[in-house]
Amino acid sequence: MSILSIAIVGGGASGWLAANHLGLALKGSSPKVSITLIESPDVPTIGVGEGTVPMIRKSLQAFGIEETALFRRCDASFKQSIKFINWRHRAPGSEMSAFHHLFDPPSPFGVDLSDFWLDGLAKGENPMGFDEALSPQRYSCEAQKAPKTLASAPYQGAHAYAYHFDAAKFAELLRENAIECFGVEHIQDHLLEVETGRLETGRRGTDSVETDMLTEGNESKNDKKIVALHLREGGRRCFDFYLDCSGFSGLLMEKALGVEFISLADKLWMNKALVTQVASAPNAPLPPYTQASAHQAGWIWDIALPKRRGVGLVYCDRYLSDDEARRKLKRYLGDELPSAGEFRSLTMRVGHLQKFWQGNCVALGLAQGFLEPLEATSILLTDFAASLLARKFPTDSETLPVLEARFNRIVGHAWQAVIDFVALHYQLSDRSDSAFWRDYRTHLSAQPASEELARRLALWQHFTPHPDDFFSQFEVFGVDNYLYLLYGMGFSTQPKALDDAARQQAWAQLDKIAHAKAFLAQKLPDHRAFIRALIQG
The missing domain is CATH 3.30.9.100 (D-Amino Acid Oxidase; Chain A, domain 2)
Structure with missing residues (x-):
């Protein structure tokens, strides 16, 4: 049976990101496919983090959203880094410890300076932190600079960057774009019931699919699929494919289809x-x-x-x-x-679904899972998974099993990579001023987030991280991310011996970095002044 109608249940950033990704992918290849987003008029956007990573720029540009609209509509600002403050033990007399997880790669001029920096640290000759020594972007961040000028091309800059924004306004911008550019139908209605069964054959009516189905008691769990949605105002609506973007409610995948939720409370303690x-x-x-x-x-x-x-x-x-x-x-x-009364308390159920695609339904966003706001992983994983789904969206029901297996394997791998990276922040900390930090570090040292992370940490005691330590393109955090985190947190690696030629080359690279800092200090505008000029322009 051909897949010609898609229902997205839930709005917010995840639902409207999915609508734009699917609308973009199917507009040219499958123009007859309809996309309908159904959201309750009473469910507000959670929007606790409001931060993104650089990958979002590629998506927004592909959707055709003007970058200036993001700033004018969403109260947006630039994000070039995460500055970690007091994650390490403070030296006596110091006010704080701090390092940046920057978005530009370290050693930007072609030669990896990690061993050179580690050697200087071991000899007591390196007064600067890893981020400060090896990237001009750290200086731009501390100087409150924008990553680009008004003359820069849209979505391009002197530094890599992402955004902070008002999450509700961001969802509204995505909504308008999906409707206007990709013809997505928007329905505001209450979901009363999700009808399930086994889809066997079907014939298409004018606005729904008439489906022959077995009774729910006769179906196996793995064969369970969604047949229809029952809406308060719209009645029974049938679609060929469903996306669960219903947030923590998990209305489709978890509640209707019974997909198991895997708790990660033993690995990630923030709740x-x-x-x-x-x-x-x-x-x-x-x-x-x-x-x-x-x-x-x-x-x-x-x-x-x-x-x-x-x-x-x-x-x-x-x-x-x-x-x-x-x-x-x-x-x-x-x-x-x-x-x-303006403090809002949130309980975080940390974990993810046992599988992310079952039958004719895929979960995205908070319906897929949640860790904690550290490193802005929620929108990151939503954008990643929605893009992955859109690139190979099923054209008929015969392709569902192979695509389901592929999607679950890839997204599961991405989730584990994120779990590893988030847990590592706590494992590397040398804070000992409270029971939390002592107990959590001891726990993670004894039970690492994964065997792969344990193997990498053992390797990195002797060799600096390298791209060939990462085996998959689907790891959302790569070598540059680990370099900033490891050496910002004081991880110890035995530096490689460098000959005189290598040292001279390293000094030449550091000289280029120093010149880049001075050049960008003159070229880049003040962050607030840039946004004010952009909005007024």
Whole structure:
């Protein structure tokens, strides 16, 4: 049976990202396929993180969304890095420890300087951190610079970058684009029931698929598929394929199809967040990076938009009570307290589905799973999985089994890569000032997030990370990400011996980096001033 109708259940960033990815992919190859997005008018966008990674630029440009529209419509700012504050033990007398996970690769001029930097560190000759020594972008971040000028081409800049934005406004921008550019039908209605069965044969009516199905009691779990959606106003609606973007509710995959949820609470201990928003002064500095400040039982994100800051305290409630979390967040905000009642408490169910595609249904976004806001992995995995689905979308029911197996294998691999990278932040920390940090590090050292991560860490004690340590194109964090994290967190690698020629070459590369810092300091505009000019222009 041909697949000619798609239902996306749920809006928000995940639902509308999926609508745009599918609309773009099918517009040319399968123009007869219809896409309908159904969302409840009563479910708000969660939007706790509001941060992205550079991959989002490629998607937005492909969708045909103007970059200027993102800033004018979504209260957006640039994100060039995540600045990790106090994730390491503070030296006596120092106010804080900090390093950047930058978006530009380290050693940008062709020669890997990692061993040279490690050798200088071992000899006490290297006063600068890995990020500061090996990338001009760290200077641009600390100087509050935008990554591009007004003359730069859309989605291009002197530095790699992503965005911070208002999540609700971002979803609205995606919605308008999907409807106007790709003809996506938008229905606001309440989902009352999901009808399931085994799809055997079908014939198409005017607006639905009449489906012969076996009774639910006779079907096997793996053969269970979605037959129809029952809506409060729209009645029974049948589609050929379904996307579950219903968030934590998991209405299709988990509740209707019974796909198991795999808890990762034993590996990732963050299970609560207290979030708020505070106004930003019109002329206040606008950091072009996310701040992630560690505290005694977790960390605090601080994301600056032009008009406000989004702040959230992430914690493990075994080590910090809800009342203590509230007091700690108030101390962090100081005089910038929101009005009474504006702290929102979130319980985070950490884990993911046992499979992400079953039969004629795929889960995306929070319906697929959630870890924690660290490293902005939620929108990252949504964009990744939606793009993967769109590139090889099934044309008929005969292709479903092979595509289902492929999708589950690839997305499962991507999830494990993200789990490894997030857990490593806690495993590498040398903080010992609270039971949380001592216990969590001990736990992860004894039970690493994966065997592959344990093997890599053993290797990297003797060799710096290299691209050939990563076996798959579907690892969403690669060698550059690990270099910044490992050496920002003080991981010890035995440096490779360098001869005089290699040292001279390294010094020449460092000289280029120094010149790049000076050049970009003059070329790049102030972050807030750039956004103001872009919006007014």
